[in-house]
Amino acid sequence: MTKPASPPRERQETALPPAAVRAIGLSKAYGSGPARVVALDTVDVAIPTGQFTAVMGPSGSGKSTLMHCLAGLDRPSSGSVQLGDVALDTLSDAALTDLRRREIGFVFQSFNLIPTLTAAENITLPLTLGGRRPDRALLTSIVAALGLADRLGHRPAELSGGQQQRVALARALVTQPRIVFADEPTGSLDSRTGAELLRLMRRSVDEFGRTVVMVTHDPSAAVIADQVLFLADGRLVAELVAPSLEAVLERLAALDRGPA
Ligand code: ADP
Numbered sequence: 001m002t003k004p005a006s007p008p009r010e011r012q013e014t015a016l017p018p019a020a021v022r023a024i025g026l027s028k029a030y031g032s033g034p035a036r037v038v039a040l041d042t043v044d045v046a047i048p049t050g051q052f053t054a055v056m057g058p059s060g061s062g063k064s065t066l067m068h069c070l071a072g073l074d075r076p077s078s079g080s081v082q083l084g085d086v087a088l089d090t091l092s093d094a095a096l097t098d099l100r101r102r103e104i105g106f107v108f109q110s111f112n113l114i115p116t117l118t119a120a121e122n123i124t125l126p127l128t129l130g131g132r133r134p135d136r137a138l139l140t141s142i143v144a145a146l147g148l149a150d151r152l153g154h155r156p157a158e159l160s161g162g163q164q165q166r167v168a169l170a171r172a173l174v175t176q177p178r179i180v181f182a183d184e185p186t187g188s189l190d191s192r193t194g195a196e197l198l199r200l201m202r203r204s205v206d207e208f209g210r211t212v213v214m215v216t217h218d219p220s221a222a223v224i225a226d227q228v229l230f231l232a233d234g235r236l237v238a239e240l241v242a243p244s245l246e247a248v249l250e251r252l253a254a255l256d257r258g259p260a
Pocket residue numbers: 030031037038039057058059060061062063064065066
């Protein structure tokens with residue numbers, strides 16, 4: 001596979017910080033023959049470091065596929081993903097798993113906690129699996145920031161949805177990853193609990209210096225991001241920097257109307 005030697009897109013060279021993760025010509029197809037579905041179609045994207053990026057688009061537009069490919073959870077059909085200086089396609093499965101554990105946090109809509117482990121054990125699981133010890137001071141500050149100090153001995157079934165998602169966010173933050181992906185993290189939460197989780201994700205960018213990428217259907221969630229990427233039919237079709245609610249709603253309406 002040849003890697004295009006094209007320079008980074010103009011906006012990285014000017015206003016924005018360097019990319020935490022970058023995709024070049026990223027395509028992903030599922031199935032074959034008449035059942036073939038092109039989930040991503042030659043997407044070029046760079047996620048700026050230390051910022052909050054939201055991803056929006058109709059259902060089936062490729063948002064989850066993009067997140068999974070950027071996070072090394074799935075291999076693209078063509079194109080490449082670069083995490084910092086590392087091209088993920090050059091890594092073996094074992095090396096990719098190791099890199100993912102160290103450099104990437106992922107928050108799923110359905111929490112994906114291990115039911116038999118306590119909140120504390122779930123939070124430190126990525127470290128345990130990688131044979132690492134938690135940094136106690138960091139762990140304490142994350143647990144305090146997420147309001148989980150009195151829930152650490154509870155198992156997921158003994159926690160509310162909002163608490164479970166905060167445990168999942170703590171688990172994503174505890175390795176101090178280069179980037180945190182969240183795929184509709186508020187999709188299973190009521191609006192008040194969802195808003196609280198969004199504030200915590202925003203704080204993880206502002207106070208812990210993390211880079212966050214979040215898929216959301218909710219325009220009022222997207223506006224807490226520094227920029228919003230819009231996908232349609234597997235393509236990146238628009239970007240808004242410093243999004244206002246009006247601008248997001250206008251973009252979504254334009255997507256609904258389809259190409260002019
Ligand atoms: P979104 O998250 O925006 O709803 P997805 O990335 O989940 O979109 O899906 C994009 C397209 O790829 C959809 O048409 C979906 O049906 C298809 N797709 C996703 N995952 C698979 C899979 N494992 N097998 C077959 N098709 C898939």
